[in-house]
Amino acid sequence: xxxxxIEDEEGLRESIEEYFTEAGNICETAVSYPAAxxxxxxxxxxxxxxxxxxxxxxxxxxxxxxxxxNYTDGVLIISxxxxxxxxxxxxxxxxxxxxxxxxxxSELKARVSAIIRRKMYNGSNLLIFNExxxxxxxxxxxxxDKPVKFTRKEFDLLIYxxxxxxxxxxxxxxxxxxWGDGIDLANNFDFxxxxxxxxxxxxxxxGGNDYIQAAYGMGYKFTDQ
Amino acid sequence: xKLLTLYNRVNIITTIVVxxxxxxxxxxxxxxxxxxxxxKALKVEEDEIFDYVxxxxxxxxxxxxxxxxxxxxxxxxNSIRREFINTKYRKDKNEYESxxxxxxxxxxxxxYYKILxxxxxVETEDLIQIIFGITIGVIxxxxxxxxxxxxxxxxxxxxxxxxxLKELKLFNIADNQEIAQTFxxxxxxxxxxxxxxxxxxxxxxxxxxxxxxxxxxxxxLLTPIAVINSKLDTLIQTENFSDRQSKLLxxxxxxxxRLSRLNQxxxxxxxxxxxxxxxxxxxNLRQLLEEMLMQLEDIFLDKQITVTTNLADKEIIASRYxxxxxxxxxxxxxxxxxxxxGHIIIKxxxxxxxxxxxxxxxxxxxxxxxxxxxxxxxxxxxxxxLTISKQICENFNLSxxxxxxxxxxxxxxxx
Numbered sequence: 001x002x003x004x005x006i007e008d009e010e011g012l013r014e015s016i017e018e019y020f021t022e023a024g025n026i027c028e029t030a031v032s033y034p035a036a037x038x039x040x041x042x043x044x045x046x047x048x049x050x051x052x053x054x055x056x057x058x059x060x061x062x063x064x065x066x067x068x069x070n071y072t073d074g075v076l077i078i079s080x081x082x083x084x085x086x087x088x089x090x091x092x093x094x095x096x097x098x099x100x101x102x103x104x105x106s107e108l109k110a111r112v113s114a115i116i117r118r119k120m121y122n123g124s125n126l127l128i129f130n131e132x133x134x135x136x137x138x139x140x141x142x143x144x145d146k147p148v149k150f151t152r153k154e155f156d157l158l159i160y161x162x163x164x165x166x167x168x169x170x171x172x173x174x175x176x177x178x179w180g181d182g183i184d185l186a187n188n189f190d191f192x193x194x195x196x197x198x199x200x201x202x203x204x205x206x207g208g209n210d211y212i213q214a215a216y217g218m219g220y221k222f223t224d225q
Numbered sequence: 226x227k228l229l230t231l232y233n234r235v236n237i238i239t240t241i242v243v244x245x246x247x248x249x250x251x252x253x254x255x256x257x258x259x260x261x262x263x264x265k266a267l268k269v270e271e272d273e274i275f276d277y278v279x280x281x282x283x284x285x286x287x288x289x290x291x292x293x294x295x296x297x298x299x300x301x302x303n304s305i306r307r308e309f310i311n312t313k314y315r316k317d318k319n320e321y322e323s324x325x326x327x328x329x330x331x332x333x334x335x336x337y338y339k340i341l342x343x344x345x346x347v348e349t350e351d352l353i354q355i356i357f358g359i360t361i362g363v364i365x366x367x368x369x370x371x372x373x374x375x376x377x378x379x380x381x382x383x384x385x386x387x388x389x390l391k392e393l394k395l396f397n398i399a400d401n402q403e404i405a406q407t408f409x410x411x412x413x414x415x416x417x418x419x420x421x422x423x424x425x426x427x428x429x430x431x432x433x434x435x436x437x438x439x440x441x442x443x444x445x446l447l448t449p450i451a452v453i454n455s456k457l458d459t460l461i462q463t464e465n466f467s468d469r470q471s472k473l474l475x476x477x478x479x480x481x482x483r484l485s486r487l488n489q490x491x492x493x494x495x496x497x498x499x500x501x502x503x504x505x506x507x508x509n510l511r512q513l514l515e516e517m518l519m520q521l522e523d524i525f526l527d528k529q530i531t532v533t534t535n536l537a538d539k540e541i542i543a544s545r546y547x548x549x550x551x552x553x554x555x556x557x558x559x560x561x562x563x564x565x566x567g568h569i570i571i572k573x574x575x576x577x578x579x580x581x582x583x584x585x586x587x588x589x590x591x592x593x594x595x596x597x598x599x600x601x602x603x604x605x606x607x608x609x610x611l612t613i614s615k616q617i618c619e620n621f622n623l624s625x626x627x628x629x630x631x632x633x634x635x636x637x638x639x640x
Contacts, residue, residue, distance in 0.1 A: 009448050015455035022462070080447040088504070102451035102485045105458040153523065168461045172478045179520065180553075191523045216471035218461055218478070 001025040001116055004045045006036040006062065007078065008055050012101075016049065019105040020112075023166065033057025040066060040073070046116050047074035049108070050095070052086060060089065067094045074115040078103070104173035106164045113163035129162050130224055131208050143206035153178055154199050161212065161222035170219040196220060229379050233372060240368055248361065255356055259349045260325065264309050267327035270295065270342050278331050284338065294343045302337040305330035314345040322347045385409035389418050396425055398432045399498060440495045443488050450485045457481065483607070490609040494597075497547065497616045504544050510552075510573055511536040513545075517552055518571075521560070529566045536573040541640060543621045551617045554610040555580050555636050562634065570633070576640055581633040588629030595625075 003020055007013040008031050017027045028043070030036035033056035040048070040062065048066070052059040063075055075095045079086060087098045096115040099108060117127065117136070125136035133142040139155055141148050150158065160177055161169070174192050196212055204210050213221045270293060277285040284297050294314065307329045314324025326343040388407045396404055404425040407418040457478060466474070514536060518525075525532050541548070559569045559582035567583035593599045595615045598608040618625040624639045 009452060011452035012448070012455050015452070015459045018459055019455075019462070080444060080451070101447050102454040102481075105455055170458065170461060170478050171475070172482045173458070176482070179524070191527055194527075195523070215461070216466040216474075217468070218466070218471045218474050 001046045001112075002044075003027045003112070004030060004036075004039055004043075004048045004073075006030045006049060006054065006059065007051045008032060008053075009051075015105060016108065019109065019167070023109070023164075031055075033059075033062070036062055037065065040071070044071065045073045046119065047076060047096075047112050049112070050075055050077050052077060052079040052090075060086075060093065063090065063093050063095055072119065074112075074119050076108075076111055076115060078108070104170065104176065106160070106167060106169045106173045107177055109167070110160050110163040110177070127159070127162060129165070132158075132162075132203070134159065134162075143203055143208040146206050148202050148206045150199070150202065154195055154202075157195055158199055161220070165211075165222050165224070168215040168219050168221045174219070228383070229376065232379065233375065236375065237368075237372070240371075244361075244364055244368075248357075251360065252353070252357055255353050259353060263325040263344055263346065263349060264327070266293075267309070267325065267342050267344055271327055271329050271340065274329075274331065274340060274342075278333055282334065284331075284333055292345045292348075294341075296341045297331075298339045298341070299336055300330075300339045302332075303330075304337075305339045311346075312343055314343050314347075316345070323350060382411070385411060385414040385418065389414065389421055393421055398428055403429070436495055436499065439491060443492045443495070446488050447485075450481060450488060453481050454485070487607045487609070490607050490613060493550070494609065494613055494616060497613070497620055500620065504546065505542050506545055507540055507542055508545050508548055510539045510541060510548075510578065513548065514552060514571065514573060517549070517556060521556060524560060525569070528560060528563065530560060530563055530569055531567075532569045532571065534571045534573075536571070537575060539573055539575055539578075539640070541621070547617045547620065551614050551638075554614045555638075558582075558610060558636070559634075568633075578638040578640075579635060580637075581635045583632050584634050586631065589627060589634065591627050594627060 001020075003025055005013055005016050005020075005027055007016065007029070010031075013029055013031070017029060020027050028039060028045075030039050033054045036050075036054065036059075037057075050059045050062060059077065059079070063077070066073060066075065077087075077090045077095045077098045078101060079090075079098070080101045090098050096118070097111050099111055117125075127134040127136055131144050133145065134140075135142075136159070139152070141150050141155065141158065156178060157174065160174070171192055178192070178195075200210050200212050209224065211222050211224055213223065215221045274285060274295070285295075287295050287297065305328060308327075310326045310328060312324050312326040313321040315321050323346045324343045325346050326341055329340040329342070331338050331340055385407050392404045392407065395402070404422050406422050407414070409415055409418065457474065461474060514534070518532060518534065556569070556571075559580055562584040563569065563582050564584065568581075569583075570579070570581040572579040572581075595611050597612045599611075600608040615625050618638060626637045626639065628635045628637070
């Protein structure tokens with residue numbers, strides 16, 4: 001996958017770039033409005049991560065420019081402006097998704113994966129990972145072609161893991177993904193554990209591999225290595 | 226006490242006192258003047274008697290005149306002292322009226338006589354009464370006119386004051402309405418109005434500044450928090466953490482996520498207060514509640530909380546985003562302050578949404594729970610949840626109330 005990261009905050013930009021590059025993607029970066037405009041005029045990307053507040057211009061103009069030229073690059077707005085107007089405006093103008101700072105890199109990765117999946121496999125919503133065959137539309141999972149029943153949260157979590165395969169995902173990131181950031185309960189990590197236990201059990205019982213590893217008590221890692 | 230009442234009271238008391246004093250003085254003065262005139266007339270009569278005696282060497286003949294009576298009485302020599310007296314004047318037989326008399330003496334042919342000249346004072350007294358009556362009447366009339374005029378004039382004069390007062394009462398620092406200048410020709414009120422207008426403008430400006438500061442500060446904090454978050458996410462991708470390190474990292478994660486939640490809550494509050502959430506739409510509360518309860522199912526399960534619902538269909542027009550936050554806050558509160566094995570009862574009717582939960586046996590302090598950063602001991606929340614909920618309710622003209630009826634803490638949203 002080829003990505004363009006338009007973000008002026010160096011620390012954030014580097015982290016995103018590193019996270020995506022390690023996962024085997026090609027990342028380019030732009031630190032300002034003119035630099036970003038120059039890039040999108042020359043190259044096409046699978047997904048563009050677009051910050052709204054940029055030195056030298058507004059990210060919304062970049063989005064407009066893309067749409068004017070009928071470029072089909074996926075666009076994910078990442079913005080500190082948690083304003084509904086911005087969000088609606090961005091989505092109205094054809095952005096594929098909107099993520100508010102601060103976010104977890106794993107959440108960003110899951111959203112980008114979803115956008116690219118939608119763009120690449122128009123209509124067909126199958127996500128295949130080794131023996132796992134997931135129908136995103138019907139929300140069904142097959143292990144070795146045998147249907148396995150997952151609850152909604154387990155299904156969500158499985159997709160989230162696959163999008164972030166090979167990465168350690170913190171428990172906080174998982175909790176926020178499953179329950180939104182309105183949740184602030186001390187022992188919600190226990191629920192994560194029971195969900196993960198269930199996912200593992202269901203896959204293994206259907207003859208699949210156990211892909212989920214606990215990582216130093218901080219989080220979990222989904223990997224086939 | 227109203228200014229007008231006080232003014233009138235003082236006015237009336239002063240007027241009456243002054244009137245009494247001047248009345249007495251006036252009465253005395255007129256009496257004295259008229260008495261003096263009587264006395265002069267008596268003296269003229271006395272002189273006439275003396276002249277007559279000197280000329281004729283006998284007493285004058287006494288006859289009743291219309292308003293004077295003279296009598297001579299023989300008495301022992303030098304026993305009479307000359308004086309004016311108030312006495313009775315005999316009008317007819319057995320009919321007396323007040324009179325003024327002069328006692329004097331005269332010596333005729335070696336005999337000593339007492340002279341008593343009495344004059345009727347009726348006409349004088351009538352005069353005094355008439356003068357006094359007219360004067361009092363005029364004063365009373367004047368007083369009445371003054372009172373009425375004062376009332377009318379003062380009411381009218383104070384009109385700008387009441388107009389300014391009304392503006393001040395309506396003044397709300399959070400809305401956009403400025404205090405309008407009240408037009409008046411009275412210097413004092415003009416100044417008052419100007420001062421009120423200037424003050425309101427300044428208060429609004431300062432309040433806006435403060436809000437802008439909160440918003441900007443929260444905004445500026447977002448980026449560093451985002452950087453810390455992403456760096457932590459990156460850090461845990463590196464290998465080989467000791468147990469101690471991973472414990473520290475977990476704590477860091479919790480702190481950062483708490484910080485970012487707090488920050489988002491502050492931003493949200495500013496936004497609600499500024500009425501920036503304008504995406505009004507029809508929301509089916511029953512549907513929304515059912516979705517949320519399903520989402521939170523595992524949290525209820527974990528704490529073994531029984532949720533009983535009784536949901537009627539209810540639609541409201543509001544921002545879906547804010548209503549979700551409101552419901553989420555109320556339900557999460559009901560879980561957070563519950564004990565394992567407790568109950569939550571949710572009842573939605575056409576008039577109200579009631580969320581009851583079991584919990585501590587003591588009622589919460591109703592005044593404090595909606596204030597910012599008020600937390601019950603042991604709460605892991607930000608202390609902003611209920612403040613935000615209250616703000617959201619006010620924003621949509623709903624009312625949020627708290628009650629404790631053992632064993633349930635009850636929050637009610639009244640539509």
